[in-house]
Amino acid sequence: MKFPRLRRQRVPWREDHTRNSDLFARKQELARESGGRYYGDGGTIHSSGELDVEVDCTGHVVAVWFRCHTLPFSVTWHGAGSPGPKQMRGMHLRGSIPELTGVEVRDKEPQ
Numbered sequence: 437m438k439f440p441r442l443r444r445q446r447v448p449w450r451e452d453h454t455r456n457s458d459l460f461a462r463k464q465e466l467a468r469e470s471g472g473r474y475y476g477d478g479g480t481i482h483s484s485g486e487l488d489v490e491v492d493c494t495g496h497v498v499a500v501w502f503r504c505h506t507l508p509f510s511v512t513w514h515g516a517g518s519p520g521p522k523q524m525r526g527m528h529l530r531g532s533i534p535e536l537t538g539v540e541v542r543d544k545e546p547q
Contacts, residue, residue: 456477456478457478458478459477459478460474460476460477460478460479461478463476463478463538463540464479467540470540470542471542472540472541472542472543473540473541473542473543474538474539474540475502475503475505475538475539475540475541476502476503476536476537476538476539477537477538479538480503480504482503482504484502484503484536485535485536485537486533486535486536487500487501487502487507487536488500488501488502489501489509496511497509497511502536502539505539505541507539507541
């Protein structure tokens, strides 16, 4: 079976890749200077701009991820009538939550 010859098309990702790689390298260098490392745009195959929060069947948070990297987290419980949750939902609905492009992390020494 003979397959038709495909024309090579310009791929936006390839055009942006060099620019993103340079920016990623600079962010990594700055993070290393403070003892950390940068994880984000230019160094991952994913491009989500938010955190993923995993909850179990009872609603308890069990993990927080940015792309494929787990992140430390704490959970704040608000009692009935507390204005906190309502204010947070309002911010999200207004679209005032920024998009994440990366995080700087510092690995802990194994214990």
